[in-house]
Amino acid sequence: MAMAEKHYFDPEDLKKFGQIGEWQKPMADKFFAWYGEVFKEGALTEREKALIALAVAHTVQCPYCIDAYTTTCLEKGADEEQMMEAVHVAAAIRAGSSLVFATQMMNHAKRITM
Amino acid sequence: MSIHPRTQTLARRQSPLSDTFYQLKVLNGYAVTDAKVPPFSETIRRAGYVDGILRPTRIEIFQVNVGKLCNQTCAHCHVDAGPDRKQENMTKETFDLCLAVLQRYDIPTVDITGGAPEMNPHFRWFVEQCRALGKHVMDRCNLTIITSHERYRDLPQFFAKHHVEVISSLPHYSARRTDGQRGEGVFEASIEALRMLNDVGYGHPDSQLKINLVYNPTGAFLPGNQEALEREFKTQLQRKYGIVFNRLYAITNMPISRFLEYLLESNQYESYMQTLLNAFNPAAVAGVMCRNTLSVSWDGYLYDCDFNQMLDLKVNASCVHIRDFDLSALEQRAIVLNQHCYGCTAGAGSSCGGQVV
Ligand code: SF4
Ligand code: SF4
Numbered sequence: 001m002a003m004a005e006k007h008y009f010d011p012e013d014l015k016k017f018g019q020i021g022e023w024q025k026p027m028a029d030k031f032f033a034w035y036g037e038v039f040k041e042g043a044l045t046e047r048e049k050a051l052i053a054l055a056v057a058h059t060v061q062c063p064y065c066i067d068a069y070t071t072t073c074l075e076k077g078a079d080e081e082q083m084m085e086a087v088h089v090a091a092a093i094r095a096g097s098s099l100v101f102a103t104q105m106m107n108h109a110k111r112i113t114m
Numbered sequence: 115m116s117i118h119p120r121t122q123t124l125a126r127r128q129s130p131l132s133d134t135f136y137q138l139k140v141l142n143g144y145a146v147t148d149a150k151v152p153p154f155s156e157t158i159r160r161a162g163y164v165d166g167i168l169r170p171t172r173i174e175i176f177q178v179n180v181g182k183l184c185n186q187t188c189a190h191c192h193v194d195a196g197p198d199r200k201q202e203n204m205t206k207e208t209f210d211l212c213l214a215v216l217q218r219y220d221i222p223t224v225d226i227t228g229g230a231p232e233m234n235p236h237f238r239w240f241v242e243q244c245r246a247l248g249k250h251v252m253d254r255c256n257l258t259i260i261t262s263h264e265r266y267r268d269l270p271q272f273f274a275k276h277h278v279e280v281i282s283s284l285p286h287y288s289a290r291r292t293d294g295q296r297g298e299g300v301f302e303a304s305i306e307a308l309r310m311l312n313d314v315g316y317g318h319p320d321s322q323l324k325i326n327l328v329y330n331p332t333g334a335f336l337p338g339n340q341e342a343l344e345r346e347f348k349t350q351l352q353r354k355y356g357i358v359f360n361r362l363y364a365i366t367n368m369p370i371s372r373f374l375e376y377l378l379e380s381n382q383y384e385s386y387m388q389t390l391l392n393a394f395n396p397a398a399v400a401g402v403m404c405r406n407t408l409s410v411s412w413d414g415y416l417y418d419c420d421f422n423q424m425l426d427l428k429v430n431a432s433c434v435h436i437r438d439f440d441l442s443a444l445e446q447r448a449i450v451l452n453q454h455c456y457g458c459t460a461g462a463g464s465s466c467g468g469q470v471v
Contacts, residue, residue, distance in 0.1 A: 045342055075331065076338040077346050079288035 014064045047076035054083060055090035117258060118298040119187035123196035124372060131375050132194065134426040140374065140383075141453040149384040151391045154455040161396035168399065168449045170418075173441065175407040177225040177466070178212055179420055180204040180234040182412070185262045188296045190330070190373040192424050195229045203229075204412040209240050211414060211436045216247055219441050225407070225466065227254040227420060232269060245276045252279045254466075257307040258300055267310075274314045274323055281363070281466075282308075283328045287350040295332045308357045317359040326361040328468075334382040336393060336461050337364035340469040363468025366390075368421050368457040390456040398463030401470030404449045410436055418449045420466070427452065 021028030039049050050072040057065030073083050124132040131137055136145060143150035155166030181203030184195035216224065224244045231237055231253060244251050253273065260269045273280055282304075286292045289301035308325070311317065316325040327347065331337050344362035351357040367373045369386060377383040404418035408429075414436040417423035428434045431447040463470030 041339070041342060045346070046339060047342065047346065071335050074333060075335050077286075077329075077343045079286060079291050081288065081290075 009063050011064075011067065014068065017064075045076075047073070047078055050076045051078055051082060051086040055086040058087050058090045059094060117186060117262075117300055117303060119196070120189045120294075120297055121187055121372065123187060123198055124194045124375065126196065126198045129375065131371070134424070137370055137374060138425060138427075138452065140378070141369065146378055147383060149387065151387050151453060151456065154451045154453055157391075157394060157456075158396075158399055158451075161399060163399065166451075168402070168405070168451060170445055170447065170449065171405045173219075173221055173406065173408050173445060175223045175225050175403075175466075176212070176216060176221045177227060177407050177409045177420060178204070178240075179227050179229070179409065179411055179423060180209075180231045180237065180240075181229045183233045184229040184256065185233070185259055186230070186256055186297055186300065188372070189376060190295055190332075190367055192368050192371045192373060192421060193229060194371045194424070199229065202412050203234050204236070204414075206236050208412070208414045208436065209236050209243075211439075212410060213240075213243050213247070215436060215439045216244065216249060221249075221408075223250045223252065225252045225254070230256050230259045232259050232266060238272060241272075241276055241278060250279065251276065252281055254281045254283075257282045257284070257304040260307040260310060261303045270307075270310045270314045270316070273311070274316070277322065280311065280316060280325045281328060282325065283330065284308075284347075285328075285330050285332045287347055287354070291332045305355050305357065308351075308359070309355070312358055317357070319358070324360045326363060327359050328363045328365055330365045330367055334367075334377060334380070334386045334389075336389060337366055337464070340364040340462065361468070363466075364462075364464070365466075365468060366457050366460055366464035368454050370421060370454050371424055387453075387456065390460045393460035394456065395459055395461060395463060395471065397471045398459040398461075401463055401465065402455070402458045403465035403467070403470075407466070408444060416444070421454055421457075422450055422452075425452065425454065 018032070039046065039053075050069055053065065054069040054073050057069050070083070131140075139145035140147065158168060159166035179193070182193055182195045182199035183197070183203055184199070185197060187196040226237070226241070228234070232255065241251055241253070255269070260266050283296070284292060284304055285295050292301040292304065293299065311325050314323070315321045316323040329337060329343050329347065337343070340362065343364055347362050348359070351359070369377060369383070369390070374383070377386050404422070407419060409417040409420050409423050411417065411423050415423075416429045416431075416434055416436060416439070417427065418429060427450045429444065429447055430450050431440075432443045433440045458464050
């Protein structure tokens with residue numbers, strides 16, 4: 001059985017990303033053009049954008065994106081400290097966004113208790 | 115402050131890779147791996163270079179590798195330099211032959227490299243002679259040599275007195291990234307040396323004394339945009355250490371010598387070659403440094419570049435040694451190309467002066 005059939009994620013599949021155009025070219029072309037534009041230096045540097053992408057990759061827990069943006073962050077000159085801080089930002093927002101709902105829990109509990 | 119190297123030289127460990135012929139076999143898929151990338155000359159032929167031949171423009175830079183002796187043993191070193199390389203160092207006689215050529219021909223720049231070139235006993239004398247001939251002198255200084263011993267601590271003053279342009283490797287403004295490649299303690303010693311250079315006037319925007327830093331990736335990935343990295347380095351080095359410098363040159367790691375060993379041992383050789391090939395930029399070919407540079411080895415042989423020197427690929431011309439130097443023959447030669455050349459043409463290209471496009 002081929003590797004890809006035993007596992008949901010195969011690093012080799014990342015190289016096939018461009019092939020999504022084979023089944024719907026105009027949309028894929030638009031996506032890749034837009035994607036390229038997004039990551040160009042603008043008000044934010046390429047390094048800052050790569051760090052944001054790395055943080056988001058951890059939030060959506062996409063192994064392809066984590067590998068890809070770890071390399072990109074290093075290429076753009078980020079170091080381990082910056083990369084780990086970016087992941088902490090993602091994690092803190094995740095944790096905070098759970099915890100902030102505790103206010104709803106508290107509101108509701110207060111409503112229904114004496 | 116002492117430095118603890120990450121590795122020893124290939125020569126000392128008697129690694130098979132210390133044999134240049136063996137390295138060329140690996141690069142061409144005949145040893146260790148059968149991975150093959152298309153021949154570099156074929157790739158440039160398809161990019162419009164007739165018969166896949168690359169010729170020099172004009173020799174403007176005379177690069178002298180004065181020897182393999184170095185106080186550091188960086189993990190990626192393409193020279194396989196280190197403290198044990200005491201045999202391969204340029205003698206006074208060979209320096210004299212270099213000076214004779216420099217006197218005779220209008221080659222404006224002398225680029226001195228090594229090893230740690232300052233460890234060669236004739237280094238200062240050679241710099242003075244080159245300056246007396248009116249040449250622009252560049253020294254590829256690893257920084258830590260300056261703080262390594264009392265006798266080198268006045269190098270910043272010496273450089274300033276002779277208006278030497280200093281080119282120094284600092285792979286990152288983070289200690290972990292730098293030390294991971296160059297050895298424990300290198301970052302701290304480099305910062306101290308940069309301060310000493312700043313103190314004598316190097317790197318200040320209005321100063322004539324130039325210190326340019328060299329960034330190279332600390333692993334198997336390509337360098338990012340040179341200008342963006344320069345801005346980042348300037349901000350961070352100023353903010354954290356109050357250090358200033360002029361330009362940052364982003365250089366790609368060449369798949370030869372100790373970096374080749376790293377690639378093979380970490381199982382990244384094939385993917386790295388593929389990365390270089392995928393990033394092949396036809397526009398970078400015109401700017402590769404072998405077109406305006408000639409490289410001389412410690413024993414006086416002539417090469418197209420320092421990388422060819424380390425692979426023992428001598429110039430393809432009627433003269434291969436400095437004693438027979440013939441400028442017109444050299445300017446008509448075909449440059450000797452091999453698979454490592456993909457390192458010079460990836461992305462924005464790479465040379466001793468950084469990006470080429
Ligand atoms: S890279 Fe430079 S400093 Fe490091 S070992 Fe080689 S010659 Fe020495
Ligand atoms: S490795 Fe040397 S010969 Fe090959 S392209 Fe680069 S500078 Fe030229």
